[in-house]
Structure formats: structure tokens, C-alpha cells
Amino acid sequence: MPAKNRRTRALLRKTAKIIVIIVVAVIPAIPIWIMYAWLIAQSFSARVIQGILPSGFTLSNWRFLWTRVSTVYEAGLSIWPYVANTLYLALGVAGLVVLVSSMAGYALSRMEFKGRMKMMEFIIALHAFPSVILLIALFILLNKMGLYGRGYVTLTGIMIVKAGLEIPMASWIIKGFFDNIPWDLEWAALVDGCSRWKVWRYIILPLVLPGIGAVSIFSFLSGWSEFLLVYTYVSNEKLYTLPVLIYYLISDLESMPQWGLLTAMGLFYTLPVLIFFSTSQKLLLRIYVGGVKG
């Protein structure tokens, strides 16, 4: 019975396919789901049973939003100064990156100059080069420039460094957005007597706004998530950003297992990332590939 045979074979293949999908993509994903489920469940419950089952709904883990909380790290800890520090760093990085890379992206996309090709190769090479290697030398440079251990000046130094590390790739992305704008539009304005600056400001800029938006979100998030630079360079505890603060609380887990507080704080800190990610997934996807993470 060849027909029946074929049907069973097709069924077998379909089953095999589903098994492959489950073994490769679903089962290994279970830890990820569990971890997120725990993060959320733990932050809203007094205690959890069996790892992820919440019991006793409570908001007291989130009390850090409206009162001071006591931790091993600091007796009366208020989270808002740390939020302000993180925002300062992230907004600063985003501003610098957008300003510099939109100018550079425009030049790379639209202008003829000697060494343009070399310049682009250089940017791609920088992009491939893992910047964390430079941490030690950057530490010495910050010291030399007098930006170390000086309050907000230090945070500003970190902001400049972080922006500098992000800028080559950001310029590359913005160049891509400029490349997609038809030349004719620009020509028409130039022929009508616009200066190049005016063309840039009134014609090109509005058209690349989505690109600029993507880059600013991305650089804001990378500033928001930055851990190593702040952890390594900031010695003044008042200037810690959220990730460093949370890291310190993690290392206190053994003496004071405040999982509830920690997860609530962690979720609070992750929230902007998740919001941006869910609203502009496609754009961020393109960009996240280029990150420095292994």
C-alpha cells in the first residue's frame, strides 16, 4: 500500500520535526521562562513555594519606591538618588551618541571625501574590536584627565567614555538610515538654493528621525545597563547607578537573603528595557546584534 505508506512516513516526519523543535528550542528555553516567572512572582509575594509559585500577595517588596528600606548595604536606603544617577548617565550617553553619530552618519552617507572607504573600514574594525579590553587604559586616562574620584565629574567622564565606545557603531547605523533616503530629494533642495546645513536640518533630519530614535533608545539602554565602567571607576557610593547598587545587594544575599526586595528592585530596573524592547523590537533587533556582549 504505497499511499498509506507515504502517509505514515509523512506523519512520522512531522512528529520528528516537532520533536526537534521541542528538544532544540523549547526545552532549553524553560530556564529562561522559569527565571522570569520567578523574578515577577517573587517580587509580588511574601514567599514562594516550589521555586516559582507565589504565596501571599504583597506589595511590601516594592516599598523601596515610597520609603527608605534597610539593607546590609545601607540602613536607610532610598532608591531615588540612584535612579537619578542612572538617568544622568543614560541620558548623557544618549545625547552625546545621537549628536555625534548623526553628524558623522550624514557625512559618511552623503559626502565624497578622500579616505571615505578607509574611514568606514576603520569603523567596522572598531565595531569588531571588543572594547572591554581597554578598561585598564581608560582607567589610567580618566585618572590623568582628573576625572577620577571627583563626584559627578567622574560620572561625566564615564559618560564620555561610554558614548565614545558606542559612537562608531551608532554612526554606522545612522549612515544606514541616511543611505535609504533618495538623493533626489536633497538635490532638489540644493538646486533651489538651500545651503547644505539647511538641507540637513529641514529635509534630511525629519526623514532620519526614526533612525535617530532607534539609536537614542539603544544608546539610552546601553547607558542604563552599563555596569563595568561604573563598578570599576566610581569609588564614591553616592554616585552608584542602579546596576552597581543591585550588584552590591546581590553580594549581601548570604548575610541577608532579601530575595523579595532584590527582585522587586531588579524588575523595576529592568522595566524600561522591557518596555522599549516590546515596543520597538524590530529596530532594536538590528542594533542588538552589534552589542559587545558575548
Add this chain to the structure above:
Amino acid sequence: MRLRVGRGILPWLFLTPLLVMILIAWVGPLILTVYLGFTDLSYRNFLAFIENFFTSKVHYTISNFQRILGLKDPKIAEVIRTTVIYVSGTLAINAFFSLLLSIAIAYFLRNEIASMILRVTWLLPRVTPGVIYALMWVWFVDPRYGMMNTLLSAVGVPKSWLPQSWILYTPYSRILMIMINGYVGASFGMIIYTAAIKSIPPDLINAALVDGASDFQVARRIIVPLLKWPMLFVTAWQTLSLLASYEYILMVWGGGRATSDAYGVASESGVLVWSLYSYGKAFAEKLYGYASALSMILVVIGLALIILYFKVFGFRRMMEPSKVEV
């Protein structure tokens, strides 16, 4: 009066901020790393050096490299072994497992919604801020509060195989190190491969299907051969970034409180990789010269690999790694 700027200068005006930033954040530190690698800069002469870069208290020396390359540093052999395990293990996930993953999600799975849910799931580790990701792992493998051991014994792994601590004991700690980084790295391969699979002309696959090929045959005989370049790209790219990455290892195994305790339990747990060793030499032991020499070796490897990539891939492929050439 309008300021007239020559055509030749204008592009450079636009590029100057970029160049300045690159100089501060990349070129300067790069040169400084090389320079420091040949000095004995440490906590002893650090302040003098900050005041004056050419102070006589800092000596030029090649002893850093003699210690590293001559394996005279007692830790270096161990560090090299750990680094090889780390990079090759994680690379297997990032380059090969992610290929299976992409074929499963982007080709085998025809249901759009399920495919999207899986894709988002696998992206989460990359998107989540590192500290939170590390926190979730610290909890997950905790023998008292976490789920790792519970899950493993639920699927029949004998209790005696499960460690008291996934963080402290080898080989579990090394498995954990590879998993933590692998979950992040898998999505890199997934994004590149998925884009490449989507860019394969449907005719090619349909023709094979009409001729009676199964989906498995299509995957093996059409998709995998066509993904040769993206695979090479992912492998190359990830090798370099893995060699330099230690952030998650520092977060999970590091000492917490202060950079002066940067090593934490990494050495005892067998997860002290090259780049973390360099970090610890600088910020825990404050031997900046030696640490720079360790970094410099990574810089040299990195530059050599980048030159190799340009030779192998050419500029175009470096820019658009996900295009498939049919």
C-alpha cells in the same frame, strides 16, 4: 555674511566629533595599553605616573611578557586552560547550537505566533541588563532556593550527581559559566542565521520540496550549505568577543563589594578566564603594567583576527553578514 566652507573641509567638520570621540575612547587607550605593557606600573609608582607620564619611577621592561609567554606566572597555565574551555564551549553554543535553533524556529516551525514567542524568549537573556541576568542565575542554581537541582532530579538525574553548589565546584562551575554566556550568545547566532534563512529564495526550497525532499533534507542539503558564510562570520565574531568578555563571570563569581576583590571565588572555582585575570591584576592587585601586558596580548590577537576577517570576508560581507549568496 555667509560663512563659506570649502568642499574639502566640510565632511571633516561633520566627522571631527566622531574622530575626537574615537581618539579618546579607542585609539588613546589602545596606544596606552601597548605602552603600559612595557612598564612596571603598579600601586607603588601609580601616583607619580599620573602626575607625570614620563616619570623616572616607572621603568621600561619586557619582564611582563617574559612572565606571561614563558609561563613563569604560576597561574597562567590554568588561566589559559580555563579560557580555552570557556571560548570553545561557549562557541559551540553560539555558533552551532544557534544554527539548530534557527532552523527549528525559522524553518521547521511554521506557526508565526509560536515562532515569535520562541524568538523573543531566546532574545530575553541578551536584552536583560547583565546584573539582573546574573541575579536570576544566582537564584536559579542556588541549591536551597533555586530550581536547577529540583528540575534536574525531576527528570531523573541522580541526587549524588548534583553539586552542593553550582558556583563553587568544578566541573559544574565551568558548565554554568558556559551556560550563562551561551544563553546570551545563542541569540546572536539566531538573529544572523534567521535573517539568512529568510533571505534564501523560496523557489529553491519549494523546488526541492516538490521533488519530494523532506524538510530535514532541505535543512541539511540546502540551508546549511547556504549558511556557510554566516556561520563563519558568527564563529569569527564570537571568538573575538568571547576572548574579551568576562562581565557575567565577574558578576556571578566576583567578590562583590569592591573591585579590590574582583577575583572573588573565580580562581578556586576554575572560571578565571584570561580577560578576568587581566582585570583582577589591574583592579584587585593594582599591577597595572602586568595587567596591560595581559590585555595587550588580547589586543594583538584581536587585531590579527580583525585583519584576517577583512581578508576572508572582504568589506562587503563584514557589513552585511546575513545576506546569503546563492
